Amino acid sequence: MTSKLRESPAPERAPDAATYSPTSSREVAPSAPDWFHDALAMPFETGSVHVCGVDISYLAWGPPSGSSTVLVHGGAAHAMWWAPLAALLDPTRRVIAMDLSGHGLSGRRDAYSADLWSEEIAAVALATSDGPPTIIGHSLGGIVLSHGAQTHGHLFERIVLVDSPVWGAAPAPEGALARVSGRPQRAYPDLATAVNRFRLLPMQACANHPHVDPVAHHGLVLGTDGWRWRFDPEIFALGRGAHQLVRFSGDLDASGCPWSVVMGGRSYLAGAARRTFASRRGSPLRFVPDAAHHVMLDQPLALLENLQDLLATQP
Numbered sequence: 003m004t005s006k007l008r009e010s011p012a013p014e015r016a017p018d019a020a021t022y023s024p025t026s027s028r029e030v031a032p033s034a035p036d037w038f039h040d041a042l043a044m045p046f047e048t049g050s051v052h053v054c055g056v057d058i059s060y061l062a063w064g065p066p067s068g069s070s071t072v073l074v075h076g077g078a079a080h081a082m083w084w085a086p087l088a089a090l091l092d093p094t095r096r097v098i099a100m101d102l103s104g105h106g107l108s109g110r111r112d113a114y115s116a117d118l119w120s121e122e123i124a125a126v127a128l129a130t131s132d133g134p135p136t137i138i139g140h141s142l143g144g145i146v147l148s149h150g151a152q153t154h155g156h157l158f159e160r161i162v163l164v165d166s167p168v169w170g171a172a173p174a175p176e177g178a179l180a181r182v183s184g185r186p187q188r189a190y191p192d193l194a195t196a197v198n199r200f201r202l203l204p205m206q207a208c209a210n211h212p213h214v215d216p217v218a219h220h221g222l223v224l225g226t227d228g229w230r231w232r233f234d235p236e237i238f239a240l241g242r243g244a245h246q247l248v249r250f251s252g253d254l255d256a257s258g259c260p261w262s263v264v265m266g267g268r269s270y271l272a273g274a275a276r277r278t279f280a281s282r283r284g285s286p287l288r289f290v291p292d293a294a295h296h297v298m299l300d301q302p303l304a305l306l307e308n309l310q311d312l313l314a315t316q317p
């Protein structure tokens with residue numbers, strides 16, 4: 003494991019493959035609220051853990067010791083999706099936002115699997131925590147976390163799944179990416195053009211463009227032929243177990259730790275979640291009103307409040 007302190011970003015540097023864009027959030031999203039800019043300006047550490055031949059990158063806020071809370075992004079996303087909330091989640095506890103392999107600053111693999119991604123989550127969580135860690139996963143991150151909790155759950159304090167299809171035959175939000183796997187990634191001539199091409203999957207309207215633009219900005223890297231997305235197009239390759247990668251067929255009650263589910267109130271998954279948990283006494287399900295699948299973009303402060311409330315209660 004490696005780690006170093008990183009100061010607040012400097013606006014004059016261009017992003018490269020080894021770092022997220024250091025451009026000031028006020029330059030990228032000038033209309034974003036002050037709390038958003040203040041959170042992104044908070045210092046954090048960068049580190050990595052070597053897992054099965056690949057370096058897995060993470061960002062860390064808060065004290066350098068104690069139990070950690072680990073945040074896992076969705077498919078084709080990256081750690082900076084969580085950054086504004088990670089900086090504010092719990093100042094008394096170490097908060098980690100990690101990049102799965104094939105995403106963000108982490109290394110790429112010849113092939114990806116739920117098993118490998120689960121190992122990465124467990125490795126980062128245990129390497130950065132002095133006690134049982136709490137792990138929060140969004141979308142694909144929650145699917146993989148559910149998978150890993152079947153074998154590693156006894157090592158965790160709890161898991162929280164944020165708008166993840168972890169029951170029945172709920173469609174995977176990242177499934178559309180399987181159709182483009184194997185194709186060469188397009189290079190864009192300039193940063194503005196690339197950011198303008200950014201789309202949420204599944205497609206949804208999001209009024210919080212000040213929150214969307216920075217995640218698009220951080221998701222790009224400048225190469226010799228232009229700007230490309232950081233994620234590996236092969237993360238959902240057809241013909242190599244794509245359907246197994248993006249679905250969870252186990253039983254959450256078989257997890258070795260307590261679990262909760264937080265859904266967007268208008269998410270395309272919300273109806274199935276309500277039906278699934280309708281008859282459950284003491285339901286672990288809660289909703290964030292007026293949020294779709296990308297809850298941290300639609301209603302970041304409401305999601306933050308829900309997560310803080312969950313983490314303040316005994317598992």
